[in-house]
Amino acid sequence: MTTAIPGAFHPSTRLYRFTILIFISLLVVGSYFAYDSIGALATTLIKELHIDRATIGKLYAAYSVAAIAIVFFGGMLYDKLGPRKASLLFSCLVFLGAVVVAAAKTKWMLFTGRLIFGAGSESLIVVQSAIIARWFKGKEMAMAFGIALAISRLGTLFAFNTEELIADHFHSFRTALWAAALLCLFSVLCNLVFVVMDRHGEKVLSLPTAGAGDKIVFSDIKKFTSSYWFVVLLCVTFYSAIFPFTDLAADMFHDKWGLPSVNAVAGGFLTKVFYNFTHMFTTAPGVTSIVIAASMIFAPFAGGLVDRVGRRASLMVLGSLLLIPAHLLLGITHWNPIPMMVVLGAAFVLVPAAMWPSVPLVVEESRVGTAFGLMTAIQNLGLGLFPLLNGWLRDKTGTYTSTQIMFAGLGLLGLIFAFLLLRADKRHGGVLEAGSSLRG
Numbered sequence: 001m002t003t004a005i006p007g008a009f010h011p012s013t014r015l016y017r018f019t020i021l022i023f024i025s026l027l028v029v030g031s032y033f034a035y036d037s038i039g040a041l042a043t044t045l046i047k048e049l050h051i052d053r054a055t056i057g058k059l060y061a062a063y064s065v066a067a068i069a070i071v072f073f074g075g076m077l078y079d080k081l082g083p084r085k086a087s088l089l090f091s092c093l094v095f096l097g098a099v100v101v102a103a104a105k106t107k108w109m110l111f112t113g114r115l116i117f118g119a120g121s122e123s124l125i126v127v128q129s130a131i132i133a134r135w136f137k138g139k140e141m142a143m144a145f146g147i148a149l150a151i152s153r154l155g156t157l158f159a160f161n162t163e164e165l166i167a168d169h170f171h172s173f174r175t176a177l178w179a180a181a182l183l184c185l186f187s188v189l190c191n192l193v194f195v196v197m198d199r200h201g202e203k204v205l206s207l208p209t210a211g212a213g214d215k216i217v218f219s220d221i222k223k224f225t226s227s228y229w230f231v232v233l234l235c236v237t238f239y240s241a242i243f244p245f246t247d248l249a250a251d252m253f254h255d256k257w258g259l260p261s262v263n264a265v266a267g268g269f270l271t272k273v274f275y276n277f278t279h280m281f282t283t284a285p286g287v288t289s290i291v292i293a294a295s296m297i298f299a300p301f302a303g304g305l306v307d308r309v310g311r312r313a314s315l316m317v318l319g320s321l322l323l324i325p326a327h328l329l330l331g332i333t334h335w336n337p338i339p340m341m342v343v344l345g346a347a348f349v350l351v352p353a354a355m356w357p358s359v360p361l362v363v364e365e366s367r368v369g370t371a372f373g374l375m376t377a378i379q380n381l382g383l384g385l386f387p388l389l390n391g392w393l394r395d396k397t398g399t400y401t402s403t404q405i406m407f408a409g410l411g412l413l414g415l416i417f418a419f420l421l422l423r424a425d426k427r428h429g430g431v432l433e434a435g436s437s438l439r440g
């Protein structure tokens with residue numbers, strides 16, 4: 001009798017798992033790009049559409065309203081439909097939403113597009129997290145989350161460094177919005193590759209099949225521990241101090257530091273893109289993207305570190321702490337903003353790299369989809385409310401000082417929740433603080 005040796009690209013190999021990871025990361029690149037197109041183009045949209053900052057905030061709020069309505073069911077739908085059907089459904093919705101935004105002739109169509117886009121995009125991110133847990137639980141899970149974060153955020157990085165440029169080069173902000181829709185189509189194609197690989201892996205490895213009888217049970221929520229709830233509270237305060245800030249940060253750097261939206265340079269479109277990327281510290285959207293660039297560089301390393309040493313709750317304490325001085329200094333001084341943006345980028349690595357992989361560790365496996373869905377829905381309460389407050393406060397006061405103090409306050413709240421999480425985790429056996437060597 002001969003024993004078959006698995007080939008180099010067998011679904012049980014690291015190569016297969018990490019190839020799947022690349023495609024599930026690319027799955028959301030389009031939606032990350034389209035999400036921040038609005039913030040990247042804020043200065044142009046305000047001028048061309050004659051809208052105020054509060055309206056920019058409302059476009060982000062529309063995304064979150066739809067997300068809150070559907071994301072919880074997105075997590076549950078994942079449990080019901082399984083990874084392949086759920087990811088296809090949501091990535092098509094993302095594409096549709098981005099097309100409606102790009103084609104919008106009226107303000108209402110713009111809002112409708114953001115609603116459709118939000119319903120698909122946040123559910124897709126929930127599905128992405130659950131797929132990572134499906135393929136990496138008990139293996140290199142935090143590193144996988146870190147790599148996925150880094151690749152997904154490429155979308156944001158490109159949005160901030162190319163959208164104004166596309167609008168400027170083609171003399172139309174609409175072309176920039178169509179570029180976002182095109183990238184969402186690319187993500188649908190990456191989804192198809194994931195579907196083929198996941199179906200094959202499921203057969204060979206006997207992974208649980210789609211929706212293997214999972215029921216939608218609201219009372220399951222009562223079974224989540226206090227550790228889970230502190231992770232959720234930290235998630236909402238932490239992300240409310242990051243995304244709603246970046247939504248209008250390009251406008252703030254333009255407004256307060258006088259940075260231009262693009263670097264004018266002679267040459268073709270690609271020359272302009274290259275020049276602006278390599279001089280990102282000199283444009284308003286480029287400086288905004290420093291938070292993202294710094295986080296992308298360190299995310300996979302931070303994930304690997306979390307896998308080895310654990311200390312998830314402690315890293316969340318540290319990350320939350322960094323937000324406070326960075327936001328305050330941006331608000332009350334005219335100092336060079338770049339160091340503060342790098343510090344925000346460090347926080348934007350530490351907390352997400354420790355936080356998202358903590359969820360499968362504090363809830364039962366059968367409830368992972370629901371747990372991610374619930375957390376994302378609650379997170380979106382903040383992602384909907386704070387862009388509105390940010391825009392409204394700026395319109396009312398004429399400066400970004402008060403909004404920066406508000407973001408520092410959110411950092412402080414997050415710090416308190418991170419300490420409470422550390423304490424709750426000790427009571428629950430220290431699963432979040434343990435590294436791989438301790439958990440075996």
Ligand SMILES: C[C@H](NC(=O)[C@@H](N)CCCCN)C(=O)O
Pocket residue numbers: 031032035122125149156239243352356376379
């Ligand atoms: C993984 C995490 N994503 C989220 O928090 C999303 N719910 C919101 C993403 C908004 C689009 N960029 C992250 O990006 O850290």
